[in-house]
Amino acid sequence: MPRVTDTAGPGRLVLAATPIGDVDDAPPRLLRLLGTADVVAAEDTRRLRRLTAAAGVAPTGRVLSYHEHNESTRTAELVAAALGGATVLVVTDAGMPSVSDPGLRAVRAAVEAGVAVTAVPGPSAVLTALALSGLATDRFCFEGFLPRKPGERRRALAALAAEPRTTIYFEAPHRLAAMLADMAEVFGADRAAAVCRELTKTYEEVLRRPVGELAAWAAAGEVLGEITVVVAGAAPVEAGPDDVPGLVVRVHDLVAAGTRLKDAVAQVAAGSGVGKRDLYDAAVRTPRASVTDGGRPTPPTPG
Template identity: 70%
Template sequence: MTDPGRLVLAATPIGDVEDAPPRLARLLAAADVVAAEDTRRLRRLCSALGVEPAGRVVSYHEHNEASRSAGLVEEVRAGRTVLLVTDAGMPSVSDPGYRLVRAVVDAGLPVTAVPGPSAVLTALAVSGLATDRFCFEGFLPRRPGERRRALAALADEPRTMVLFEAPHRLAAMLAAVAEAFGPQRPAAVCRELTKTYEEVRRGPVAELAAWAEQSPVRGEVTVVVAGADPAPARPQDLLPEVLALLADGVRLKDAVTAVADRHGLPKRVLYDAALAARPQEPPPGGQPPGDH
């Protein structure tokens, strides 16, 4: 029985060709099949890297990925190495590739990757916004109504958001973000990353929308938007924590201080709420207050 081959997803440069990982050149020269989003761009990349594909080169793009995936799965099943490259960055991330990966995985065959340049991670890193938690939203819908609904669903997203946008739609997209998230939401527009005319503009999203409206924007664009600030804690939401401490024998004042400091809430506000919610203890003699 023939040992199965493998599907290799290979990241390609998003700008500077020198960012290409060394393994990319070796695989381009050795793979049995190279599936490329644009075969003309592939030839230019190979020329820049000084390699010549030894295997068969086929096109694999959004218009033929459904029909071409089955044949590529059979290539892997037959023991061949299939290398998938897109125009820039990692295949399957807002690029063709997901259907092929899913088909190969469903067939129980190996899938691996050559990591490398990524517009998503590069923009996030240089944006100056929080990087500890983020989400990638790809392209927003083009139609204004659908875009508004998509942004409304993201308005309370606490993670930093990374989005792609076409340069001619950037001003309208940023204006829609300002309307949905508020004009002061911090953001960064990253253009032509790693290329000669790389530009990163940072500021409130409304200011970036005005800049994009007044200045023609060209090239590849990635937008990074700060997540929403967490909603301020309400006293009633914190009462269970206070009451749990009281049940453990902690004094009311100390319990309120601990919980208020943890959540950034004024102590007096929480103290008054806790005082009202605390179970009333009967006075000595067993009579509740006011009963004589």
């Protein structure tokens, strides 16, 4: 297999994963590019300096900041440099750029301009947490950060309550207790989960417990560090005719959270033993109590 080289050539944009904790996890190709790229765009130039100092690398190219507050204006500068033949390296504080971090805007602009885009794979908090969680790894999805406002967060969780795949989230430590409490309420306190803290760092900790117990743990004291939460998918429910009213309630909850009726029906019907058509008809026939229209029940709008 031919080896990828990082020698001079046509301009390109390179997204490079950086260590999520242990600097020894830095891929050799990342270190080589940090020392040779014409432009290094870093989410935090101070964090970049700490990384390069620890790794014994001295950037020879221009180093500039590239974060959520300036990426809308600086992206054009990066693309122009690549169009001029430069190798432009994009790095964030930890993990892969564009995954809950700056980078997506640069990729889209580079592709539109005809600039070659490639990546240096490496450390990932998402995959590391999934592997350590002990939960199913064959099918999973990544939801990033949930909304900060309690009402919006609960609506987002309601839309995921019947998701059969293992789900991975990021969360700030000071919001973890509230997030887990909402999860326990919406998903059920017995749903299996894992809180992964400070992955690959000195004080790495992985707590594998039901969501309700994790919520109590987070509320009992101050939680510090980088947090990744992994939650088991919803168990398939074999429902009979007597269970249809409960399924209809779940459909209405998803619709209230912003999901289209047809999508909500498909999500709830999956693995329930009730056909999508039967559940759809039941949801349309059975209105959800509403305070609109003078207090009269309002049926969902077919979508």
